[in-house]
Amino acid sequence: xxxxxxxxxxxxxxxxxIEPGVACRxxxxxxxxxxxxxxxxxxxSILRFIVATGMSGWLAEKLACPxxxxxxxxxxxxxxxxxxxxxxxxxxxxxxxxxxxxLENNLCRIYAVRPFGCRLFISMRTCSALHPAQISDEYxxxxxxxxxxxxxLGQKEYWGNMLxxxxxxxxxxxxxxxxxxxxxxxxxxxxxxxxxxxxLPGFLLSEEHVEKVAPLLQKIFDTEINGKxxxxxxxxx
Numbered sequence: 679x680x681x682x683x684x685x686x687x688x689x690x691x692x693x694x695x696i697e698p699g700v701a702c703r704x705x706x707x708x709x710x711x712x713x714x715x716x717x718x719x720x721x722x723s724i725l726r727f728i729v730a731t732g733m734s735g736w737l738a739e740k741l742a743c744p745x746x747x748x749x750x751x752x753x754x755x756x757x758x759x760x761x762x763x764x765x766x767x768x769x770x771x772x773x774x775x776x777x778x779x780x781l782e783n784n785l786c787r788i789y790a791v792r793p794f795g796c797r798l799f800i801s802m803r804t805c806s807a808l809h810p811a812q813i814s815d816e817y818x819x820x821x822x823x824x825x826x827x828x829x830x831l832g833q834k835e836y837w838g839n840m841l842x843x844x845x846x847x848x849x850x851x852x853x854x855x856x857x858x859x860x861x862x863x864x865x866x867x868x869x870x871x872x873x874x875x876x877x878l879p880g881f882l883l884s885e886e887h888v889e890k891v892a893p894l895l896q897k898i899f900d901t902e903i904n905g906k907x908x909x910x911x912x913x914x915x
Contacts, residue, residue: 680831682903683911684719687831688797690901691824694894695817700800708805710778710786710796712747714840715754717832717875720793721843725853727791736787737844738859740779744841747776749871753837754825759879779841793840794828816887820894823881827898830878830912838872846872878912 716724728737751768752760760767780787786796798821801811829837836843845868848857857865883891899909906915 679904679906679911680719681723683831683908684723684828686901686903686908687824687828687898688794690898691794691797691820691894694820694897695800699802702800705784706804707777707781707784707786709799709801709811710781712745712776712778712839712841714778714793714795715750715838716793716795716840716843717828717837718835718843718847719832720828721836721840721847722850723791724788724793724840725844725847725850725856727788729853729855733787734856735859738856741841741845741856741864742860744845745776745779747839747841749839749842750873753829753873753876754822755829755876755879756873758826758882759876761882762880794825795840798825815884816890819883819887820891823883823891823895824898826878826881827895827912829875832875833877835875836869836872837875842868842871844868 725737728734757767778786786792799811800813800817802814803809803812805811836846838846845860845865847853848860848865881895899907899912901908903911
């Protein structure tokens with residue numbers, strides 16, 4: 679059911695997206711960097727796609743020599759908890775703009791199952807080194823809130839950089855055809871660099887934007903999957 683909820687949240691957010699005049703187009707890949715963080719649920723979705731499409735060898739080659747990247751110091755909900763409690767924290771420097779290894783000819787090889795960390799990236803203007811992405815504060819808060827929900831959905835499991843979470847999951851039997859192509863120490867090292875997804879401590883929403891973002895969250899909560907409201911599932915009911 680959690681995979682169904684994951685896809686439902688993706689779909690609701692995509693349909694809610696209120697930013698007009700988005701500049702992003704096929705082949706635009708300036709935001710496709712190595713900084714993407716994912717949950718274990720998202721990682722499993724990617725790995726199933728890889729196996730189903732016969733891309734196990736391709737992924738193994740990418741993971742065998744992963745580019746240098748900086749693991750995050752804390753999860754989104756860890757950061758939210760600190761902010762809500764008034765604690766000062768250092769979330770770490772995640773400004774590595776090196777290209778994502780899953781990008782080829784400016785196109786994403788896993789686009790159909792790209793994680794929310796990729797889906798949320800849009801811009802009102804064409805990006806470049808001199809012109810970073812431009813979005814509204816309202817959109818940023820909505821995307822952050824959904825990121826918090828997804829972490830809550832995957833709580834107690836791996837959370838971290840996509841290049842760590844994917845190999846960390848290779849001890850799952852259904853992904854053994856990928857694991858068999860890699861040194862087992864790679865997965866062990868990757869697990870040491872992941873964090874654990876945390877439950878939702880509260881949303882990082884300002885009073886200014888809560889009125890616009892609340893309907894998005896309520897739509898997610900009220901959606902029924904197999905006779906259960908998403909909110910009830912998220913609350914462990």
